[in-house]
Amino acid sequence: SNSQDIDHILETQCALAVDLGGTNLRVAIVCMRGSIVKKYIQANPKTFESRIKLILKMCTEAMQDAVRLNCRILGVGISSGGRVNPQEGVILHSTKLIREWSAVDLRTPISDALHLPVWVDNDGNCAALAEKKFGHGKGVESFATVITGTGIGGGIIHNNELIHGNTFCAAELGHIMVSLEGPECSCGSQGCIEAYASGMALQREAKKLNDEEMLKIEGMKVVEPITAVHLISAAKMGNLKAQAVLNKASTALGVGIINILHTMNPSLIILSGVLASYYQAPVQRIILERALSSAQNIQVLKSDLEEPALMGAASMVLDYTTRRIY
Amino acid sequence: SNSQDIDHILETQCALAVDLGGTNLRVAIVCMRGSIVKKYIQANPKTFESRIKLILKMCTEAMQDAVRLNCRILGVGISSGGRVNPQEGVILHSTKLIREWSAVDLRTPISDALHLPVWVDNDGNCAALAEKKFGHGKGVESFATVITGTGIGGGIIHNNELIHGNTFCAAELGHIMVSLEGPECSCGSQGCIEAYASGMALQREAKKLNDEEMLKIEGMKVVEPITAVHLISAAKMGNLKAQAVLNKASTALGVGIINILHTMNPSLIILSGVLASYYQAPVQRIILERALSSAQNIQVLKSDLEEPALMGAASMVLDYTTRRIY
Numbered sequence A, B: 001s002n003s004q005d006i007d008h009i010l011e012t013q014c015a016l017a018v019d020l021g022g023t024n025l026r027v028a029i030v031c032m033r034g035s036i037v038k039k040y041i042q043a044n045p046k047t048f049e050s051r052i053k054l055i056l057k058m059c060t061e062a063m064q065d066a067v068r069l070n071c072r073i074l075g076v077g078i079s080s081g082g083r084v085n086p087q088e089g090v091i092l093h094s095t096k097l098i099r100e101w102s103a104v105d106l107r108t109p110i111s112d113a114l115h116l117p118v119w120v121d122n123d124g125n126c127a128a129l130a131e132k133k134f135g136h137g138k139g140v141e142s143f144a145t146v147i148t149g150t151g152i153g154g155g156i157i158h159n160n161e162l163i164h165g166n167t168f169c170a171a172e173l174g175h176i177m178v179s180l181e182g183p184e185c186s187c188g189s190q191g192c193i194e195a196y197a198s199g200m201a202l203q204r205e206a207k208k209l210n211d212e213e214m215l216k217i218e219g220m221k222v223v224e225p226i227t228a229v230h231l232i233s234a235a236k237m238g239n240l241k242a243q244a245v246l247n248k249a250s251t252a253l254g255v256g257i258i259n260i261l262h263t264m265n266p267s268l269i270i271l272s273g274v275l276a277s278y279y280q281a282p283v284q285r286i287i288l289e290r291a292l293s294s295a296q297n298i299q300v301l302k303s304d305l306e307e308p309a310l311m312g313a314a315s316m317v318l319d320y321t322t323r324r325i326y
């Protein structure tokens, strides 16, 4: 019993974090301090059955590794694209990026199989939780995080808590509209910031320029497939058309973020995702140009977390189990 | 002493409510149930000195009437245009509509003169408090109110509390932008919903049409000055140009409100102000056309309060004094 106590003291308290994205299914063992002990990546299966099977297989493998690594798994935290009811642990509805992923109770099968408590939330919300626990949001009462990746997602912390909304679709920040007409969005509307400023939107514009033979400029190498990266490098090398597209994208994103400021007036905006470092400066400039003077007193920071969705998924476990709330 | 007790029981607990608008200064004795016992209206003076003087004079008069009317005044609640720090009872900054009204400590002089506790908040926030206590917001945890009058204001209740924001400029809903270009706004930006859909904006468009002799149609009487009302009646009588202006205004307001839904996802939107009954149906339609399907499950109601700003000013007194928090 004495030796058991010592074993117990030597164990690291950890979470099993799961990130369900459009392309990949990732699982990680994350310790209390936020470092990733071990990570597993597989392609996210296209059907419900095989996806659930793979989640359980990857988690079971991770649990076995955890024993060897002297990690004590306190619970499972899951980040998923789409709209999530975190109280019930249910995916209500997902985008086309994750097929067969609506009205899915994730908590019950995973909790039953692994005998662990399970938390589930939207990936943007998880990113906000990650900033709150491990990133720039530490100690900040109210902030919003905007994730500019393939699409645009987000999460909002107010009074130190996530805002989930009446039907769990708060912080659908990609679908803030900044134009009455404007480009068509995957949501069915038009003028959404996702349709102007996401990786998909920039890729669409880059391809359009490339088809018109307006993308490449002298000295520029383009390796297919054409992506947002080519647009950004063409602009940097002086391509005026590429610059105009990126200016419009930055303005749209900046105006969308100002709409968050004029609604919630948080003290901090955190940008994450692959395009964050590109957008940080222009967004800050557009806030100075177009926000109410009293709302301009706001920081726009670039996230320094490498895996916000996984970290946020882990934080649900680490925060709740240590507070002993389930 | 026995007769004093009876007097005390017969007294009605009341608030002194003050509403500082661009045009008028209004004071009212409001009883616990929300009915106005007596109301006083004067033009809002143009200078700081005479405004403070008049507030004190009107409040003193109302206090004397209150004694006669057997009303026990518990405190003073003040609604003002502009940005307000309610913790300090200070007007931080006001629009051009109320001159000499920045960095004004209202609590200290009024509390000193009347020997009563004083609460101050922004008019849009007061309107939200009024809905919460006396209107459609009763028992609703999260809702937003949008006031379409001369300008556009608003207030947001989340978890049964107002959102004031980090620099007290949350719910500046008139300056949600729905266009990257679009009409110029009094705030210095462009494309704000106030610049499309407020009484001022509609009046500007009505005057423009009238100058081009495109406003009046056969059988329509126009009594100067031209206002939003003429635009609405011209549209009803079949004026296509007037209809187009109003369609654009409704779309802008509807898209602006959807941006609130995609940020906060409240369960209710309450429209108030003179244009509320006009906008209710088109805003509901635009939500069905352009909001995420999961955010469409929202009611858009027209306020049935006659004096939301005064009622909200009163509610600060009535709620706080009965909770004995100051």
Ligand SMILES: [Ca+2]
Pocket: A122, A123, A124, A125, A153, A154, A155, A170, A171, A172, A173
């Ligand atoms: Ca979200």
Ligand SMILES: [Ca+2]
Pocket: B122, B123, B124, B125, B153, B154, B155, B170, B171, B172, B173
């Ligand atoms: Ca307000």
Ligand SMILES: [Zn+2]
Pocket: A174, A175, A185, A186, A187, A188, A189, A190, A192, A194
């Ligand atoms: Zn959209």
Ligand SMILES: [Zn+2]
Pocket: B174, B175, B185, B186, B187, B188, B189, B190, B192, B194, B195
């Ligand atoms: Zn504006």
